[in-house]
Amino acid sequence: MERPYRGVWPVVPTVFTDEGDLDLEGQKRVLDCMVDQGSDGLCILANYSEQFLLSDEERETLARLCLEHVAGRVPVIVTASHFSTRIVVERCRRAASLGGSMVMLMPPYHGAALKGTQEQTREQFARAAQAGLPIMVQDAPLSGVELGVPFLSRLAREIDEVGYFKIETPQTASKLRALIAAGGEAIEGPFDGEEAITLLADLDAGATGTMPSALVPDLLKPIVAAHRAGDRDEAAAAYARVLPLINYENRQAGLRACKAAMQAGGVIRSDHVRAPLAPLAPGVRAGLMEHLRTLDPVVLRWGR
């Protein structure tokens, strides 16, 4: 795939057994299922991959397995965020050596109180850039760090590798529009995230890609394609069809939705999430399945 990267780049969930161990065979099936749905690229070790519940050793195991198994069928973004600049740099180098196509970084944060200043964030990203991979900046509420448009566009102008932005804050569309206006050609890939819940508004604002969950990339592809082809009515109609499901995912189930769907569709054996995250409540699972069956996505048929 040639740059600029665009399209649908879902986050790869991390697959566990019922006992909470990594399920590496299941992990491969997840990757195949996501590639089979036409994903333009994948992102591993992100928050919807439960990255905050993995040991360093497990991260390494997963990065290696995913990149070897995808084997260039699609480009892969490797999430490398950490409070420590040293660890970020090591993760970026490792991603490059394993064949990753890009790294994704949140600004440095730890807990509720430790947040990198703008200067510390810029310095961390500049050092990460020395690994040679393009960088996607993840602008998400989880970090607790506010990344203003002037700062983001300065990052894009001052650090060649910083060209992709995954914006998933309130009013993402307005922020994307402002970022594109401020950063110009330095904004190589303005993406949204957050399960693509505001995809239509974000595409209207100039987003060229989206990083949703792995729940229904097959149903998001046509929205992006129609919008790009100038058929906004079709894009809007397709978005309206899938929105009740995405809304339910985003507001009721979170990262558990994709795992539940993959288990129901025979992609993986267990939809286990690691404690302290709680399993999906039966009523929420039922509501999710009702939404899914209406849309008949690939995920429900892939393993059957």
Add this chain to the structure above:
Amino acid sequence: MERPYRGVWPVVPTVFTDEGDLDLEGQKRVLDCMVDQGSDGLCILANYSEQFLLSDEERETLARLCLEHVAGRVPVIVTASHFSTRIVVERCRRAASLGGSMVMLMPPYHGAALKGTQEQTREQFARAAQAGLPIMVQDAPLSGVELGVPFLSRLAREIDEVGYFKIETPQTASKLRALIAAGGEAIEGPFDGEEAITLLADLDAGATGTMPSALVPDLLKPIVAAHRAGDRDEAAAAYARVLPLINYENRQAGLRACKAAMQAGGVIRSDHVRAPLAPLAPGVRAGLMEHLRTLDPVVLRWGR
């Protein structure tokens, strides 16, 4: 040392070279310097140990080195906090197998938004308790989790291993007093933290121990001893003498103060802190040294 543990239990800083690598020889000197000052116990891998800037492998290296080098001279608390219950349990088991005397846990948290519920926190601590070590609950603003007195006292009553509490939130003294009243004998060790900046009020409220930085444990010991012996006037006078230094540490320098003092005193070669933390500004260092020289603490003489 017999239980209940009490007294001065400073946090062990993690020593780096100027290049940011672990300095294991310097680490041993830090431990010796802290033991020589009469520390009743030590705590490793805490926030003032820059735990949020260490890899899993470095944590293991440090835990092993510290416990082997202290070799039972004083008891050692091993910090085991992580969002993942599975990782917390592994860290607690490892601490027990290496000879740690206690583990310290914050409630599960990640970033600004992910926080364990009370039930999830209780479940994590109950599973951690299966490693068999006493647990100190760290109640610090960094987690972003509010731990009310009713919940803390319930933890102490319901989980035998939970008996120690390091309270370092605003108005720690009032919280300690309420916790002791609510928890009774289940509160085996009410401690304060935060550089012991409110030590006198906390001792008045019933604290039996303090977990400060490693800056001046030799100057904190007499405060705790005098207070325990019933000589509150002497305790108050000693506290008043050291408070300008602690206030300066707490408000101007943070975890860098102890490292700067240890470097000045020949304990360690470098006071490096890892990025994105910034080095101590020259003016702040000068102010710190002025306060330190007035008090002539062991740390300034130990390595000279």
